[in-house]
Amino acid sequence: MGSEDQREDNISVSVFLSLLKDRTAENMDKSTMTTVTVTTEVPPRRKTEDDSVLCASSSAHILEETEYVRKIRTTLEKIRNHMFKDEAGQGHANSKQDAELEASREAGAAALRNVAQRLFDNYQTHSEDMKKRHEESKHLLQINNLEKEQMLKQRTENLSQLSEKLEEKHVQIIGLENRVQRMENGPVEKLKAHIR
Template sequence: MTTVTVTTEIPPRDKMEDNSALYESTSAHIIEETEYVKKIRTTLEKIRTQMFKDEVRHNSTNHSLDTKLEASREAGAAALRDVARRLFENYQTQSEEVRKKHEDSKHLLQVNKVEKEQKLKQHVENLNQVAEKLEEKHSQITELENLVQRMEKEKRTLLEKKLSLENKLLQLKSSATHGKRCQDLQMEISTLQEQISHLQFVIHSQHQNLRSVIQEMEGLKNNLKEQDKRIENLKEKVNILEAQNKELKTQVALSSETTRTKVSKAVSTSELKTEGISPYFMLIRLRK
């Protein structure tokens, strides 16, 4: 508050009349100045009141901004925690899916490997059976060849004997006194011819058997070659499955390690700090 003090000096009476006009002028000026001071005072009061209101409004606005900022930070931190939780759950789900997929692939590879090993075992058994049959056929062919050779030798012996008897019969026919001997020779020659014919039939049959056994042996050889190819093919497939199984185990280990690293990064407490950092900035950084 401003106080205005007015001091009036009273002149001597002999000068009062002379200065009356001046006094009236000074009083009017003082009144005018007093009104001016009042106006200034009123204006200052209004300004101070307005400043007080502005300060109150400013403080209220700052408090509201602080409240909103705190609420924004809390909302951002809550959103960040929710994102971290969902990321952790997502990584857990993905890790479980990857683990299950790898386990299924591993099981499928194991089943295929067992199946191929069983087929390989069966083909090896078939190969051994074919080898045994080949050995049997080889022995059978050898026996048939020896038998045919003996029959051929016996046939030649019978033919030689028959030829000798026929020559002897021709010699005896020239003499009438050897009629009985000629009949005996003819009967013996006829018997030899029957033996030779029968032996020839047997030799022919054995030749057919020999050709049949040789054909069977050739078929077994082809079967043996086919079994060898199948066995080699199955061995190669088993080796491939073993390599795939080994590679899958390595991938499972790497995937598990990568998943653990990602989950650890997603829930790191250092990334959940909100002090001095905008939550929305952290949320954007976490999504990178």
């Protein structure tokens, strides 16, 4: 009966350890620590007639159980150490990933700064070109306005000179008309004066 109990315990512990390994593999990805507590239920003993035989067999059984518990503790310690190593390795991998992520962020920020600088330079160049064109256009308009003002002044002067000449011609025409009228009236007046 003792060997059957021991086999059942061995089977249940091996199943437990395989489940523990599976869970450990799953939990390594999640970066969590699992604490395992192993308890062994000892079925209550029935009183038999031969307690001395039981005492000898129970001390042997206790030694077996003690050795078994030591093995389990050793196995659990190995598993725990393995988990800590994996977590430490994962921590190193995480720090490496963090460093890569930081480097990637810095490279992205540098690229954005570069693009922003190029855009600003393009904007400044375009703005300066537009200002230059505007100044040139403004200068051309001013020159054009000055030319038109000078032409207008010249035409105004020409018009005023022409007006003066016309006035002179008008005065001359009036003078000539008066002379012609006097000439026409002059002999008639002289005749009238003679006749009187």
